[in-house]
Amino acid sequence: MRKKIVAGNWKMNMTPAKAVELVNTLKDQVNTEAVDVVFCPPFVCLPAVLEATKGTNIAVGAQNMYFEESGAYTGEIAPSMLVELGVKYVILGHSERRQYFAETNETVNKKVLKAIEHNLVPIICVGESLEEREQGITIDLVRLQTKIALKDVKAEDAKKVVIAYEPIWAIGTGKTATSMQAEEVCAAIRTVVAEIYSKEVADEVRVQYGGSVNGGNANELFNMGNIDGGLVGGASLKPEFASIVNY
Numbered sequence: 001m002r003k004k005i006v007a008g009n010w011k012m013n014m015t016p017a018k019a020v021e022l023v024n025t026l027k028d029q030v031n032t033e034a035v036d037v038v039f040c041p042p043f044v045c046l047p048a049v050l051e052a053t054k055g056t057n058i059a060v061g062a063q064n065m066y067f068e069e070s071g072a073y074t075g076e077i078a079p080s081m082l083v084e085l086g087v088k089y090v091i092l093g094h095s096e097r098r099q100y101f102a103e104t105n106e107t108v109n110k111k112v113l114k115a116i117e118h119n120l121v122p123i124i125c126v127g128e129s130l131e132e133r134e135q136g137i138t139i140d141l142v143r144l145q146t147k148i149a150l151k152d153v154k155a156e157d158a159k160k161v162v163i164a165y166e167p168i169w170a171i172g173t174g175k176t177a178t179s180m181q182a183e184e185v186c187a188a189i190r191t192v193v194a195e196i197y198s199k200e201v202a203d204e205v206r207v208q209y210g211g212s213v214n215g216g217n218a219n220e221l222f223n224m225g226n227i228d229g230g231l232v233g234g235a236s237l238k239p240e241f242a243s244i245v246n247y
């Protein structure tokens with residue numbers, strides 16, 4: 001039985017002081033027994049959020065990292081830096097990174113391999129644009145993104161990764177995929193994982209849905225057979241996040 005996982009991607013919002021306020025608002029409200037809860041603040045807020053979540057079961061994730069160990073990569077963050085702080089998860093390949101920062105399936109794969117090497121759990125984002133959906137290539141595209149992201153990842157490591165299906169047209173738009181649309185693609189992701197590895201691996205890997213998840217739609221989405229929780233943007237910055245976790 002897969003445990004649900006709900007992660008809040010704060011994106012480029014909050015300052016360290018505001019982050020502590022948000023954690024203090026949410027930390028006693030979220031039920032971490034039934035669901036793994038992850039807060040993913042901006043890099044500079046990580047120490048404050050780690051401190052503020054001490055003594056809770058809330059895990060902390062980063063929103064990105066680089067695939068080299070160290071060196072002359074101005075502005076980048078290495079996995080060891082995150083690990084030393086106590087970060088457990090890292091979002092990789094978010095569509096905003098692909099769109100604005102030229103991330104490709106190949107760089108996402110390098111980051112996934114590096115994260116695993118450092119025992120960070122990658123939350124790998126995949127998903128199609130509206131144009132791609134209208135062209136009828138959603139499943140092919142998401143299968144390809146998943147396959148490349150997992151290239152050279154061993155079966156025992158693949159079991160632990162989280163894959164977030166985020167249709168780009170649903171991100172920050174208030175336009176949620178229907179539970180059937182989300183389920184169809186999340187099931188296809190599980191199928192491709194089974195093809196690469198085995199049914200056993202596919203049964204363990206957790207697949208989230210992301211894109212305008214809110215307190216009103218979380219229950220229906222998270223009750224679909226192949227949806228193991230959500231990657232939440234806008235609503236993760238509000239008290240409403242608790243009602244998503246406690247769906």
Ligand SMILES: O=C[C@H](O)COP(=O)(O)O
Pocket residue numbers: 009094166170171172173174210211212213231232233234235
């Ligand atoms: O990472 C989170 C997603 O991009 C979803 O964002 P959203 O909940 O604001 O639509």
